[in-house]
Amino acid sequence: MRIDKPRVAPLAESELGDEHRAMLGDRFRSGKILNIFRTLIKAPRAYKAFMWWGGYILSDHNDLPAREREMIILRTGFNWKAGYEWAQHVRIGKDCGLTDEE
Known part of the structure; x- marks a missing residue:
């Protein structure tokens, strides 16, 4: 199921600017930034929506155990x-x- 390379390349460390880092917030200040976030940050509105939705789905507020x-x-x-x-x-x-x- 794995592909050899991403369909959309994530941003490299050198491509992450101040605006990107501000959007990523404190959760990524001291740790590795996973490729999913490096890819989504290329589309800021998609990133914000994903983080809201994903945060809900993976939270205890979700009705599903x-x-x-x-x-x-x-x-x-x-x-x-x-x-x-x-x-x-x-x-x-x-x-x-x-x-x-x-």
Whole structure:
């Protein structure tokens, strides 16, 4: 399911300007900025919307329990052959109690 290179290249460290860093905020000041965020930041409105939506989906405010949420995300990622989503959410799903068999 993995592709050799991204369809849309994420911004390199040298391409991240002050405006980008301000949008990324404090959460990325001291750690690695994942490629999903380096890619979305190229489209600031998309980045802001994704962060709002993703923050809700992955929060405790979502009505779905975390385990069931991850099952849905993994099934969707599998069906759409979305390697990045699959790789990220296998790890998150295991943290939520999913097993390899599931």
